[in-house]
């Protein structure tokens with residue numbers, strides 16, 4: 258390994274850069290920009306693996322913020338047609354939770370949860 262003025266000749270760890278530079282032995286990138294660029298690429302890989310999960314949840318929450326009008330029991334009955342009309346992402350990732358209100362299970366995302374009853378969906382909101 259080449260050595261000059263207390264620094265070592267290395268190759269930048271950001272694959273799209275790859276230039277040689279002199280740096281400390283534990284320095285991986287030639288510049289803070291390359292370090293940031295490398296981390297950004299890592300993030301986009303995570304997004305790809307998430308397969309739009311986060312996007313779908315946020316979309317569903319945006320739709321519910323607009324549509325959700327609870328009755329006196331705190332629930333809202335909405336037909337599948339209306340949800341489809343509003344481009345609700347039915348394939349959004351949800352967490353299954355136990356709930357007494359429908360004597361069964363609710364699919365939850367964010368502060369919202371729902372279950373299907375025939376052609377209708379019953380929505381609840383926490384708080």
Ligand SMILES: [Zn+2]
Pocket residue numbers: 269270271274275276286287288291
């Ligand atoms: Zn670099």
